[in-house]
Amino acid sequence: MIFDAAISLSFFLILLALVFSFYRLVKGPSMPDRILALDTLYINTIALIILLGIYLGSVLYFEAALFIAVMGFVGTVALSRFILRGDIME
Amino acid sequence: MSRIFPHPLLSLFLILVWLLLNNTTSFGHIVLGSIIAILVPVLTREFWLENIKIKNTKVLFKFIGVFIWDVLVANVVVAKLILSKNSSLMPAFMVIDLDIKNSLGVSILANTISLTPGTVSCDLSLDRKQLLVHALHAPDVQESIDEIKKRYELPLMEVFD
Amino acid sequence: MLEILVSIFIVIGGIFTFIGSLALVKMPDFYMRLHGPTKATTLGVGSILIASAIYFSIKDSGITIHEILITIFLFITAPVSAHLLSKAALHIKTKEIERTKNRH
Numbered sequence: 001m002i003f004d005a006a007i008s009l010s011f012f013l014i015l016l017a018l019v020f021s022f023y024r025l026v027k028g029p030s031m032p033d034r035i036l037a038l039d040t041l042y043i044n045t046i047a048l049i050i051l052l053g054i055y056l057g058s059v060l061y062f063e064a065a066l067f068i069a070v071m072g073f074v075g076t077v078a079l080s081r082f083i084l085r086g087d088i089m090e
Numbered sequence: 091m092s093r094i095f096p097h098p099l100l101s102l103f104l105i106l107v108w109l110l111l112n113n114t115t116s117f118g119h120i121v122l123g124s125i126i127a128i129l130v131p132v133l134t135r136e137f138w139l140e141n142i143k144i145k146n147t148k149v150l151f152k153f154i155g156v157f158i159w160d161v162l163v164a165n166v167v168v169a170k171l172i173l174s175k176n177s178s179l180m181p182a183f184m185v186i187d188l189d190i191k192n193s194l195g196v197s198i199l200a201n202t203i204s205l206t207p208g209t210v211s212c213d214l215s216l217d218r219k220q221l222l223v224h225a226l227h228a229p230d231v232q233e234s235i236d237e238i239k240k241r242y243e244l245p246l247m248e249v250f251d
Numbered sequence: 252m253l254e255i256l257v258s259i260f261i262v263i264g265g266i267f268t269f270i271g272s273l274a275l276v277k278m279p280d281f282y283m284r285l286h287g288p289t290k291a292t293t294l295g296v297g298s299i300l301i302a303s304a305i306y307f308s309i310k311d312s313g314i315t316i317h318e319i320l321i322t323i324f325l326f327i328t329a330p331v332s333a334h335l336l337s338k339a340a341l342h343i344k345t346k347e348i349e350r351t352k353n354r355h
Contacts, residue, residue: 002258020275020276032340043293066324176277210330213338
């Protein structure tokens with residue numbers, strides 16, 4: 001009972017968090033702002049997927065979350081490097 | 091010995107990650123993990139420029155304890171700051187003159203600063219002497235700098251320098 | 252009993268994730284926005300991962316701690332990406348708000 005309520009509340013809060021970061025992604029105004037928004041978006045997605053895993057009672061979602069964590073980090077680094085150097089590979 | 095285990099800490103880390111990734115402690119995976127822990131450091135020997143030397147294990151563990159506690163406190167503090175009124179916040183850039191020489195020590199210090207109370211490390215000068223830090227709420231800049239130097243830099247210097 | 256513990260961790264995680272993203276909307280300049288995602292969101296996700304580890308440990312009657320791996324990974328990478336982002340922002344001279352001390 002408490003458990004279901006906690007999961008529903010947490011789903012709602014993470015949904016709001018996703019909306020906030022999406023707002024920053026659309027509005028900008030600067031390039032680093034958008035990258036930061038993407039970064040937050042993927043971290044929030046990890047939380048959402050893990051929560052879904054608890055809700056459905058399946059450990060399979062762990063691999064997906066790990067994969068998103070790795071790929072999201074690489075994406076953030078690549079985009080920041082692109083702003084710093086104007087180029088990813090030199 | 092040093093030919094088989096050029097980086098003992100890396101080997102230990104690899105076998106731990108392997109077992110966590112497979113979520114098991116069965117014999118087969120321990121053997122497979124050991125093979126990886128021996129092979130990877132040998133094959134990637136060229137990439138590791140310096141060996142990690144930990145001079146003072148006791149201080150290191152004390153530092154890790156302080157770090158975990160500070161992360162928890164920092165998060166509550168930052169959450170309160172985010173929820174407080176924007177106009178009451180006093181953001182500041184501050185320049186920290188580093189005394190620590192070891193490059194691993196510098197990067198651990200920068201990461202620690204980013205994860206603990208209201209500060210994010212922004213830029214490191216090319217000669218690794220100065221670190222630019224942005225603070226979310228710093229009424230007294232000099233006090234914050236002293237706090238960081240005393241709380242995090244001193245123990246790291248004892249461990250790595 | 253453990254179910255209540257898991258619930259507490261889940262709610263704490265949700266609240267911190269929410270506050271971290273709230274900073275993105277609320278704060279006036281880029282450097283201040285950076286603080287939310289690097290700290291609050293990382294702890295929020297870490298808390299949910301711990302809840303997941305406890306939940307599957309009691310459910311499947313065998314200790315499951317591989318969620319720790321994602322937590323450690325996030326705690327190592329969050330400051331690195333924050334550092335690179337602020338470096339990029341300084342490089343293209345993103346404006347900070349007027350009242351920042353020692354402006355760069």
